[in-house]
Each structure stands twice: as C-alpha cells, then as structure tokens.
Amino acid sequence: MPWYIxxxxxxxxxxxxxxxxxLSIPGEIALARSAGWSEKYALAMPVCISVYALGAGAISGYRRSMKLPGERTALIGGxxxxxxxxxAQAISHLIELGYMETSALLVVAVSFMPPLVIAHLIHMAETPSQAKSAxxxxxxxxxxxYAFTAETAASLVDRSRTLVKQSDTLTTVAVELVNAAELENGRWDEVLHEVERDPRPASLGERIEQARKALAAKGSKVTVDAVCKTLGISAATYYRHKPAEQSAGMLPLTV
Structure with a gap:
C-alpha cells in the first residue's frame, strides 16, 4: 500500500x-437548549448523538467483518x-436563524433521544457472541x-508443470549437445581419413634429393637448373633447402 494511502x-x-x-457541537447544544435543558446539561447532547453515531457505525463494521450477530441492529442504530x-444540526440552525420555532413535538422528540441511545447501546452490548455447535x-x-488441500494441489500442479518444462528444455539442450558432439566427431574422422589418404608431403629438402635421384636414374645431367625446373622452384630456394652435398662435391649450376 502506498505511503500516502x-x-x-x-x-x-x-x-x-x-x-x-x-462542528456538530454548537448545533446539538443549541437543540438541547431549545428542548429545555440547561446550559450545564446541554453540553452532553453532542456526546449523546454524534459520538453515539460514530460508535454504532464502528460496532456495525466490526460485527460485519467478524460475522457476529447484531450487525443489522447496529447498522440500523448507526x-x-x-x-x-x-x-439536530438542521433544526438547531433553523431555530437559531429564525426560520422556525420550537414546539411541543420537537421537545418530545429531543427528549426521547437519550433513552433511545441508552436502549440501543445496551442492546448492542448484550448481544451474545456467535456460538457454534460441534x-x-x-x-x-x-x-x-478442503481449501488448504485445493491450494496445495494447485501449487503442486503448477510446480510439476514447471519441472516438466525445465526437463523438456534440458532434454532439448542435451540432444543438441549430442548432435554437436557427433558432428564434431565426424569432422575429426574425416580429417583423420584425409590424413591417412594423403600422407604429409615430404619437406623441400627431401623433394630436392628425390629430384636429383630421378634425374640421375633417367641418365640426365644433374644440375641446379635441372632440379629447379623439375620442382618448379628458384635457385635461391634450392640453396636454402638443399640437402647436404655429397662427397662428390657441389652440383654444377648448368650443364
């Protein structure tokens, strides 16, 4: 609830x-005076009327909220x-401003107020509490x-639905992870197969040596230019990656 409420x-x-x-005090005191009460007793009229109305309304509201008997009589009394x-306010102001004068009927009606208030207050005080049988x-x-059971069952159903949804989510995530793992495993298998099918190529130094041997086997002159043309490399690349020279000495650059 907000603080201002x-x-x-x-x-x-x-x-x-x-x-x-x-604000009700002056009019009710004036009404009591017009009905014949002296200044000393007229001061009690506001308590007799206004405070009684407030108390009857409060008692009626309390009994209605607590489901106690006497609610209707308290409401009627309020x-x-x-x-x-x-x-009382209206009549006292009319008399004070000269729009009407006091009468015997008015005096009788005002005189009845205190006894009626006392009677109704006693009735509300003596109303027994609501007694319940076994x-x-x-x-x-x-x-x-029944209400507790229904509320507990509803709570359990909601919780079960939440757990089922979470379980479905976890299952979906697990399936996606398994699929991803299988896909990744398949990719590694492909890589291994590729490696098995295509062994790692020899180094450039080994290829130079193989080119030399191939040229020698064909009976061709083994020179630097011939090896470079066979491998498609430059002379500088040849000298950077050439294998160790045999005791026969370095190859001639050209024929």
Missing amino acids: KAVLCVAIPAACLAALY AMALLLAMG DEEKEDLRAVL
Missing part, C-alpha cells in the same frame, strides 16, 4: 471525524443516530482443510 487511513480519516464531531445528528465447527474445519 496509509497516511489517509491513519491521519486524514480520524481528523475528518474529529472535525465533524467538533443510521438512525446519523439521521438524528443531521436533523457440527458447525466440523463444517468450518472441513472447509478449511
């Missing part, structure tokens, strides 16, 4: 109630008290257990 519930509402009670307070308690317990 809490502030309204904790501060604004009580402040408004106190302000309303405070509504009647509110109507009395509103009527069967009703069993039904309540059964309802609580």
